[in-house]
Amino acid sequence: MEVAEVLPEFADAFAFEEFNRMQREAVPALLEREDNVVASAPTASGKTALAELAICKTLAEGGTALFIAPMRALTNEKEDDWDRFEALDYSVYVVTGERELNSRRARRADILVMTPEKLDSATRKHDSRRYDFVTDIDVCVIDEVHLLDADRRGSVLEVTISRLRRLCKPRVVALSATMPNVDDVAAWLDAPAETTFEFGEEYRPVDLNAGVKTYTHGENSFADKYRRLYRALDIAEPHLREDGQTLVFVSSRQDTVRAAKKARDEIAERDIPIGARGDYDFHTDASDLENDTLRQSVLDGVAFHHAGLSKNDRDLVEEWFKEGHVELLFSTSTLAWGVNLPARCVVIRDTKLHDPLEGEVDMSPLDVLQMLGRAGRPGYDDIGYGWVVCDGAEADKYRRLLQEGKEIESRLAESLETHLNAEIAMGTITDLEDVMDWLETTFYYVRGQSKPEAYDFPNLRQRVRDCLEGLVDRGFVETGEDLSIEATARGVLASKYYLRLETAATFADLCDRVGDGDTALETGDILEAVATAGEFDSVSARQDERDAISAVLVGVDTEDLDAGERKVLAILRSAADGRLPTELRSDAWVIQRNASRLVSALGAFLDRFVGPHAANLARRVEARIENGVAEDAVGLTAIDGVGPGRASNLSKDGLATPGDVVDAGVAGLVDAGLSEGVAERVYEGAQSLPAIDLEWGSFPERIATGENEVCEVTVRNVGEPARAGIRVTVNDVEMTRTATYLRSEETVPVGVFGADEDGLEFSVSVAFPEEPLLPVTDSRTVDVL
Structure with a gap:
C-alpha cells in the first residue's frame, strides 16, 4: 500500500513511500471513519505514521490538529520533523513554557504541538483571548498515552484530555507502546472495538530478546555506577566485535x-x-562538533547524547550512529521517547535516577520498556537484545515487568483535591452532582470499574464528599445555601498558578500576617515561604553540598528548616546575589525555575490580599532569582534587552535604574560600553516603562498641636501607563493606600495634623506590582509646635 495512492496530496508529508503491515491495518479506521482511535503497538513499529494519518485527514477537511508530545524535548523534534507539512503550506506551531506565546500564530496554526502540562495550563485559561485557540481543535493525537501511569504527570494528562473533550469535542487518537489493558483506555475515550487496535510483538520489525543482568552492589554509589558500566560493556562487547551497535541508557x-x-579507556584496554x-574524512567531519569532549570521543567510535548538547551536536551524533561511525552511544532516556535510533543491543545501566525535586527515584517501568523497545535494527538485524542491569534484589521485579508488561493505572486519586479545585475554579463544577459527572469523564472512573477494590470504588461518593469538605475547610471553596460550590480567590489563584494546595494555604497565611500588620514583609520572608513550599518537599542535600549551604546561610535563622529546605533557600539566596556556589549548581537550574513560578504566584497572592507594594517586592525577588543582580539594580532587568550581565555593567557605571538610563541617553550608554545600536534599543526600552514624578504642592513646614490641614501630593506618571500602588505613611505608620491604573497623574490627599509628637515625617511611595522597579519614595518633615 503506497502512501501516494492512499493520500496523494500528502505523499511528501511522510518519510517513507509504503505503509507497513501495522499501518495498513489501521488506515481504514483513521481515514474512513470519524470515531476515536486507540492503538497499542511495539516500540519502533511505526506508530508515528498513525498520528500523521489522522492529522492529514483533519488538514484535508480544513481542521486543526493538536499533537500532545510526552516531553518538552520532543516538541522541538516534531517541529523539525514536520517541516514536511510546512513544505505543503501547512503551519506547525509549538507551544511550550520556554517560548513566548504568539497567540495569533497559535490561532492560525494548522498543527499545534504541546506537552500535557502546557495544554493543562492553556485549557484552564481557555476563556481568555490569549488561550482561546485550544477550543478550536478538531483532532487531538496523544503520543504515548501510557504516560497516564506516570508519577505526577499522569494525572495532568488525564484531567486535561477530559477537559479538552468537554470544551471542543475533538476526535481523539491515542497511541501507545504495548499495554495489557488497552480496552480500558478505549472505554475512557469512547473508541469502539472497530477502531481499537492491540498490535502484538509479532508486529515488531525485529524480534526482541530481553532479560536482566545483575551486578554486585557495593557501599559506594559512585563506585556502583562503574560496576554497572563494566557489566554493560561485558554485554556490549560481543556485539561490538561483530560490528553491532550498542545503546546504553544512563540516568x-x-x-x-x-x-x-571511561568506556573509551576500557575499550582500548580490551x-x-x-x-x-584512520578515516580522514570522518576526522574532518568531527571538527564540526561544538563539544570538545564529544569531538575526541566520536573518533574512537563512542559518543554521548543528551538534551544539553547543541542541536548541531545532537543531529551529528544521531546521523553518525545511523551510519555506523558511532558504535557505542550513551544517552539519557529522552532518546528512547524521541528519535527512532535503534541498536542491535540496548543496555539500561541505571534503573534509578536523581531528580532535583524528588531525590533518588526508580525509573518508570514505562521508561524501561520504552528503552528496551529500541533494540533491533529493521533491515539489518533478525533479533535485538535488550538488558536491564540491576541489583540482585530487584532482578525479579524487572523480570516480571519484561514478561508481563505493565497495566496502565490512573494516578488521579493521588492529586484529586488539586484537580478538583482547578475544575471548580474554572466554573465547570458547581455542585456535588457536577463532581460525579466530571469524574465519569476520567480514566480513574473507568479503571475503578475494572478494579473496584483496588480503587476503593464502592466508597467513591463518600471520598468525593470528604475531598470537597477538605477544600471548604481550607478556604479554597465555599458552599451556598443551595449546596452550590464556588471557588474562593484562594482557590482561583491556586489553580491559575498550578500550586499544591498546601503551598497556596501557606502563601495565604503569610498574606494574612502581613495584612494584619503582624509582619513587615521582607525579602527573607518571600524566600523562606518559597523554600519551604510543598513543591520542594523531596529535595535532599547531599553530603558534598552541606558546607556550601552553611556558608551561604551564615547569619540567617534556619533553625526551623530541614536540610532540603536549607538547600533550596541557599540556592535562592545565592542565585539572587549572582554568586551561586559550584557545589550547588547541579540542581540549581530546576530549583530556580520552579522557584520563579512560585514567587510569581506568591506575588499574585500578595497583590490580591495585601497590596501592590507587597506584590512589587515579590516581583523584584523573582527578577533577582532569575537574573542574579543586586537589589539596587534589579529595576534594570525590566528593560527589554537588559539581562544579568548588562544590568551589572550598567550598575557599575552608575546607571542603576531605568530613570538613570533615560537621563544618560544614547550617548551616555555608549560611554558605559554599549554599542550604538544596543544603546538605542536599551534607551527605547527604558522609555517604555512607567516613570514617576512626585509634586508636594503647598506643604507646611510646621503645625501647631491640635491643628489639622489637608494637603495634596500629585503623583505624575511621565512614562508608560501601568498598575500602581500609592501609599502614604506618617512616622512609618500607614495613613492611606490606593491601587490605581496610573495613566498620567493622580492626586493624593495627605492630612497634616498636630499630634503629640515633636515632628512628623510624611512619606509617599509608589510601587508597580507587575514590574521589578524599585518603589519611588519621597518624604517631607513637619515640626509640631
Whole structure:
C-alpha cells in the first residue's frame, strides 16, 4: 500500500513511500471513519505514521490538529520533523513554557504541538483571548498515552484530555507502546472495538530478546555506577566485535559524558576494534562538533547524547550512529521517547535516577520498556537484545515487568483535591452532582470499574464528599445555601498558578500576617515561604553540598528548616546575589525555575490580599532569582534587552535604574560600553516603562498641636501607563493606600495634623506590582509646635 495512492496530496508529508503491515491495518479506521482511535503497538513499529494519518485527514477537511508530545524535548523534534507539512503550506506551531506565546500564530496554526502540562495550563485559561485557540481543535493525537501511569504527570494528562473533550469535542487518537489493558483506555475515550487496535510483538520489525543482568552492589554509589558500566560493556562487547551497535541508557546528562570517557579507556584496554581515527574524512567531519569532549570521543567510535548538547551536536551524533561511525552511544532516556535510533543491543545501566525535586527515584517501568523497545535494527538485524542491569534484589521485579508488561493505572486519586479545585475554579463544577459527572469523564472512573477494590470504588461518593469538605475547610471553596460550590480567590489563584494546595494555604497565611500588620514583609520572608513550599518537599542535600549551604546561610535563622529546605533557600539566596556556589549548581537550574513560578504566584497572592507594594517586592525577588543582580539594580532587568550581565555593567557605571538610563541617553550608554545600536534599543526600552514624578504642592513646614490641614501630593506618571500602588505613611505608620491604573497623574490627599509628637515625617511611595522597579519614595518633615 503506497502512501501516494492512499493520500496523494500528502505523499511528501511522510518519510517513507509504503505503509507497513501495522499501518495498513489501521488506515481504514483513521481515514474512513470519524470515531476515536486507540492503538497499542511495539516500540519502533511505526506508530508515528498513525498520528500523521489522522492529522492529514483533519488538514484535508480544513481542521486543526493538536499533537500532545510526552516531553518538552520532543516538541522541538516534531517541529523539525514536520517541516514536511510546512513544505505543503501547512503551519506547525509549538507551544511550550520556554517560548513566548504568539497567540495569533497559535490561532492560525494548522498543527499545534504541546506537552500535557502546557495544554493543562492553556485549557484552564481557555476563556481568555490569549488561550482561546485550544477550543478550536478538531483532532487531538496523544503520543504515548501510557504516560497516564506516570508519577505526577499522569494525572495532568488525564484531567486535561477530559477537559479538552468537554470544551471542543475533538476526535481523539491515542497511541501507545504495548499495554495489557488497552480496552480500558478505549472505554475512557469512547473508541469502539472497530477502531481499537492491540498490535502484538509479532508486529515488531525485529524480534526482541530481553532479560536482566545483575551486578554486585557495593557501599559506594559512585563506585556502583562503574560496576554497572563494566557489566554493560561485558554485554556490549560481543556485539561490538561483530560490528553491532550498542545503546546504553544512563540516568543523567553528566553520566553520559563520564560513562563515555571511561568506556573509551576500557575499550582500548580490551582491544575492541571500533573507532574511525584512520578515516580522514570522518576526522574532518568531527571538527564540526561544538563539544570538545564529544569531538575526541566520536573518533574512537563512542559518543554521548543528551538534551544539553547543541542541536548541531545532537543531529551529528544521531546521523553518525545511523551510519555506523558511532558504535557505542550513551544517552539519557529522552532518546528512547524521541528519535527512532535503534541498536542491535540496548543496555539500561541505571534503573534509578536523581531528580532535583524528588531525590533518588526508580525509573518508570514505562521508561524501561520504552528503552528496551529500541533494540533491533529493521533491515539489518533478525533479533535485538535488550538488558536491564540491576541489583540482585530487584532482578525479579524487572523480570516480571519484561514478561508481563505493565497495566496502565490512573494516578488521579493521588492529586484529586488539586484537580478538583482547578475544575471548580474554572466554573465547570458547581455542585456535588457536577463532581460525579466530571469524574465519569476520567480514566480513574473507568479503571475503578475494572478494579473496584483496588480503587476503593464502592466508597467513591463518600471520598468525593470528604475531598470537597477538605477544600471548604481550607478556604479554597465555599458552599451556598443551595449546596452550590464556588471557588474562593484562594482557590482561583491556586489553580491559575498550578500550586499544591498546601503551598497556596501557606502563601495565604503569610498574606494574612502581613495584612494584619503582624509582619513587615521582607525579602527573607518571600524566600523562606518559597523554600519551604510543598513543591520542594523531596529535595535532599547531599553530603558534598552541606558546607556550601552553611556558608551561604551564615547569619540567617534556619533553625526551623530541614536540610532540603536549607538547600533550596541557599540556592535562592545565592542565585539572587549572582554568586551561586559550584557545589550547588547541579540542581540549581530546576530549583530556580520552579522557584520563579512560585514567587510569581506568591506575588499574585500578595497583590490580591495585601497590596501592590507587597506584590512589587515579590516581583523584584523573582527578577533577582532569575537574573542574579543586586537589589539596587534589579529595576534594570525590566528593560527589554537588559539581562544579568548588562544590568551589572550598567550598575557599575552608575546607571542603576531605568530613570538613570533615560537621563544618560544614547550617548551616555555608549560611554558605559554599549554599542550604538544596543544603546538605542536599551534607551527605547527604558522609555517604555512607567516613570514617576512626585509634586508636594503647598506643604507646611510646621503645625501647631491640635491643628489639622489637608494637603495634596500629585503623583505624575511621565512614562508608560501601568498598575500602581500609592501609599502614604506618617512616622512609618500607614495613613492611606490606593491601587490605581496610573495613566498620567493622580492626586493624593495627605492630612497634616498636630499630634503629640515633636515632628512628623510624611512619606509617599509608589510601587508597580507587575514590574521589578524599585518603589519611588519621597518624604517631607513637619515640626509640631
